[in-house]
Amino acid sequence: MKVTVVGAGAVGASCAEYIAIKDFASEVVLVDIKEDFAEGKAMDLMQCASLNGFDTKISGATNDYSKTANSDIAVITSGIPRKPGMTREELIGINAGIVKTVAENLLKHSPNAILIVVSNPMDTMAYLAHKATGLPKNRIIGMGGALDSARFKYRLSEALGCPTSDVDGMVIGGHSDTGMIPLTRLAVRNSIPVSKFLSEEKLNEVKEATKVGGATLTKMLGTSAWYAPGAAVSAMVQAIACDQKKMFPCSALLDGEYGLKDISIGVPCIIGKNGIEKIVEIDLTDAEKANLKESADAVRVVNGLL
Ligand SMILES: NC(=O)c1ccc[n+]([C@@H]2O[C@H](COP(=O)([O-])OP(=O)(O)OC[C@H]3O[C@@H](n4cnc5c(N)ncnc54)[C@H](O)[C@@H]3O)[C@@H](O)[C@H]2O)c1
Numbered sequence: 001m002k003v004t005v006v007g008a009g010a011v012g013a014s015c016a017e018y019i020a021i022k023d024f025a026s027e028v029v030l031v032d033i034k035e036d037f038a039e040g041k042a043m044d045l046m047q048c049a050s051l052n053g054f055d056t057k058i059s060g061a062t063n064d065y066s067k068t069a070n071s072d073i074a075v076i077t078s079g080i081p082r083k084p085g086m087t088r089e090e091l092i093g094i095n096a097g098i099v100k101t102v103a104e105n106l107l108k109h110s111p112n113a114i115l116i117v118v119s120n121p122m123d124t125m126a127y128l129a130h131k132a133t134g135l136p137k138n139r140i141i142g143m144g145g146a147l148d149s150a151r152f153k154y155r156l157s158e159a160l161g162c163p164t165s166d167v168d169g170m171v172i173g174g175h176s177d178t179g180m181i182p183l184t185r186l187a188v189r190n191s192i193p194v195s196k197f198l199s200e201e202k203l204n205e206v207k208e209a210t211k212v213g214g215a216t217l218t219k220m221l222g223t224s225a226w227y228a229p230g231a232a233v234s235a236m237v238q239a240i241a242c243d244q245k246k247m248f249p250c251s252a253l254l255d256g257e258y259g260l261k262d263i264s265i266g267v268p269c270i271i272g273k274n275g276i277e278k279i280v281e282i283d284l285t286d287a288e289k290a291n292l293k294e295s296a297d298a299v300r301v302v303n304g305l306l
């Protein structure tokens with residue numbers, strides 16, 4: 001199993017590190033446009049192999065896509081991250097051109113790869129990757145919901161005073177400060193609805209903290225987060241590589257599901273060796289449906305800037 005990660009920056013390197021530590025891929029190739037940067041990150045990571053006990057071979061390349069040939073999975077993290085006070089949507093001007101070129105270059109050398117799009121504004125970048133490559137919709141997966149759901153579970157566990165392993169929950173909708181929809185109604189602690197333990201007011205606080213999870217960390221770090229994003233991508237890569245049929249909310253190109261068409265947005269998906277193997281349509285309340293429509297309308301506005 002060969003995995004390419006384009007963008008050897010914070011998220012790309014963190015993703016490569018988690019993939020290696022889990023030791024399910026034979027090879028990870030890091031690519032970056034900065035001279036020697038991916039090679040340096042790859043060397044540093046390879047020097048962890050004997051310490052962390054993995055056999056995954058990690059190599060780096062400066063903008064040389066021949067090194068990525070015949071990748072099974074390719075992750076796109078290339079582009080700029082936001083700074084405190086910015087929205088993800090403000091990155092579109094620079095990142096759109098980068099994501100388009102990178103997706104095209106990847107497919108020239110790996111025509112059968114499944115692409116995972118991470119660069120922001122992610123839902124629009126995933127949509128752009130579809131438009132630029134014309135790949136079947138199962139082969140382009142936007143990563144946002146897996147991360148947002150992990151943050152939701154973290155906030156729920158904090159409010160409940162319990163370990164995150166006790167908690168389950170999911171965030172659908174656009175990967176943006178206002179567009180995320182943490183599904184508090186369906187969140188559980190060991191199969192018991194969290195509303196049994198938390199007041200509506202507390203649940204609203206959890207919801208709001210989840211939605212601005214990325215902005216909160218950006219303010220604290222001076223750039224956007226990378227550990228949980230890298231872990232979320234690596235979990236999706238593993239689901240494909242190991243054909244796990246695991247459910248993640250992913251930005252998928254919709255064709256009528258949830259009443260939406262011609263848009264990539266976060267919905268529950270089954271992820272296996274073919275990428276998005278199924279979009280799961282859950283029953284939403286009228287209020288949740290209205291939230292999803294509003295979130296989709298906002299993503300369409302950003303798509304209109306392409
Ligand atoms: N979808 C998500 O949940 C999520 C989570 C975190 C970050 N992000 C996004 O991921 C992107 C990367 O974030 P980061 O923190 O790793 O940034 P970073 O600046 O640390 O790394 C980005 C890397 O991309 C490289 N790059 C730029 N143009 C390139 C090109 N044409 N080809 C190859 N490499 C190129 C840069 O040299 C840099 O090393 C940002 O757009 C950020 O907003 C998304």
Ligand SMILES: O=C(O)C[C@H](O)C(=O)O
Nearest residue numbers: 082088120214215224225
């Ligand atoms: O917040 C960001 O800009 C990066 C990423 O989308 C995140 O949610 O951490």
